[in-house]
Amino acid sequence: MVCFCFLVDQTRKVRQQRPAAGICSRCGGGASVADMKTATRFCYVPFYWKTWRAIVCTFCGSILKSYR
Numbered sequence: 001m002v003c004f005c006f007l008v009d010q011t012r013k014v015r016q017q018r019p020a021a022g023i024c025s026r027c028g029g030g031a032s033v034a035d036m037k038t039a040t041r042f043c044y045v046p047f048y049w050k051t052w053r054a055i056v057c058t059f060c061g062s063i064l065k066s067y068r
C-alpha cells in the first residue's frame with residue numbers, strides 16, 4: 001500500500017487466489033497465484049484501477065513475482 005500524499009491513496013484487493021508451486025523466500029510459506037486489483041483513489045474516490053496477476057505468499061503476503 002502506497003500513500004503519495006494525504007489525498008491520494010491506493011488500495012489493493014485480492015480477487016481470486018489459487019495454490020501454486022513454490023515457496024516464499026522471506027518466510028518459507030506456501031505460494032499462491034492471485035488475481036489482484038489495485039485502485040488509486042483521490043479524496044477517497046477511485047479514479048484509476050487495474051487488474052494484475054502475481055505470485056504471493058499465503059503466509060506473510062509478500063509478492064514473490066508479478067505479471068504486470
Ligand SMILES: [Zn+2]
Pocket residue numbers: 024025026027028029057058059060061062
Ligand atoms: Zn512469506
